[in-house]
Amino acid sequence: MTCEQKKLLHEISILSFTVIELTLFLDSHPCNQEAMRHFDYYNRIKKEKCEEYANMFGPLTLNQAKGRSQEFLWTMQPWPWEGGCE
Amino acid sequence: MWDYEKRLQYPVNIKTPNAKLAQYIISQYGGPDGEIGASMRYLSQRYASPYREVSALLTDIGTEELGHFEMVATIVHQLTRNLSMEEIEKSGLGPYYIDHTLGIWPQAAGGIPFNACEFQSKGDVITDLVEDLAAEQKARTTYDNILRVIDDPDVADPIRFLRQREIVHFQRFGEGLRRVQEDLDPKNFYQFNPGFDRCMK
Numbered sequence: 586m587t588c589e590q591k592k593l594l595h596e597i598s599i600l601s602f603t604v605i606e607l608t609l610f611l612d613s614h615p616c617n618q619e620a621m622r623h624f625d626y627y628n629r630i631k632k633e634k635c636e637e638y639a640n641m642f643g644p645l646t647l648n649q650a651k652g653r654s655q656e657f658l659w660t661m662q663p664w665p666w667e668g669g670c671e
Numbered sequence: 672m673w674d675y676e677k678r679l680q681y682p683v684n685i686k687t688p689n690a691k692l693a694q695y696i697i698s699q700y701g702g703p704d705g706e707i708g709a710s711m712r713y714l715s716q717r718y719a720s721p722y723r724e725v726s727a728l729l730t731d732i733g734t735e736e737l738g739h740f741e742m743v744a745t746i747v748h749q750l751t752r753n754l755s756m757e758e759i760e761k762s763g764l765g766p767y768y769i770d771h772t773l774g775i776w777p778q779a780a781g782g783i784p785f786n787a788c789e790f791q792s793k794g795d796v797i798t799d800l801v802e803d804l805a806a807e808q809k810a811r812t813t814y815d816n817i818l819r820v821i822d823d824p825d826v827a828d829p830i831r832f833l834r835q836r837e838i839v840h841f842q843r844f845g846e847g848l849r850r851v852q853e854d855l856d857p858k859n860f861y862q863f864n865p866g867f868d869r870c871m872k
Contacts, residue, residue: 594678602680605735609839612727613846645677665677666745669684669825670752 586663590642597638597645600631673734680738681832685749685825690762692826693750694780695817699833700743701777701785704809706833710736712790712806719794719866722854725847729803732840739833744775746829795864800848804841811837 586594607624614620639649643658650659699705713733717726751764751773759768766782777785790806793799814834821827856862 595682597678598681601676605680605731606839608731609728609735609843612731613724613843613850615724615727646674648674659677662677665679665741666683666748668679668682668745669686669749 590638593634593638593641597631597634600627600634603627604631673737679742679745680735681742681829683742683745683749683829685746685823687823687825688752688754688758689750689823689826690754690758690764692821692823693747694762694764694767695820696743696750696826696830697747697775697778698780699810699813699817700740700747700775702779702783702813703789704806704813705777705779705785705789706736706740706743706810707777707785708789709733709806709810710740711787712792713803715790715792716799716803719792719799720796721865722796722847722851724850725796725800728843728847732843735836735840739836742829742833746826747775748773750826794866796851796866797848797860800844800851803844804848807837807841807844811841 604624604627607620607627611617611620611624635645635649638645643662644650647659650657701707710733713729713736717729717733720726720729754762754764754773759765767776767778770776779785791799791802793802811834814830814837817830818827818834821830851865852860855865
């Protein structure tokens, strides 16, 4: 995994964590307008970053997978547990 | 329905195998307070909750726990990569190796297999939420115990993340319980079961 790929994945982890935290907060505070504003903001930039990642390095979800390339990247990109042995 | 994301919730990159530590940490995969028990508990309990907020918490926390299940498996997998037969035998991993080689299988640190009796789904939202609060604390204590035996920062870092999530989930479940109690008679919360008796809300 290149430095650039790691950096983008790290940004996605941070954004995704923020979205999960806001989701759990909104589950118990569903009328909190401020949290909903934050949710919309971070969820939007998370989606943008995930699209950027998928276009550069391959899909993180099946929604982003594309059939036209040498090999099906969803299958052939490394699995998440493969880290630490580079 | 669920979607899979091909990434971990928090990164795990362990360079040095440690079969002894793997045998401790596997308890958070399939032990009495492990992540699969947590996920199955919440995802099973949510149907009997007559409160949308509580069903949402159970769904979203139960889903996050599946991500933790994957993180713990990754930790155990990376701790047991490239072990020699000598290391397997010396570390005490021998009996596990005989049955599973280095495959990941849900069991407690003491070798007891995962079992649905590790959790309840009682069909009473107060009972279930009180169990959930205790479950988060029990998992937090287990992570504290695990942290005392770790000296590799590559392992401690994701374990600290998982420990911290138990505390956040405890907080959210506490808010869920308060939400349920708001609707009930403060003099007797247990007058009826809002998920069973028809006089709900």
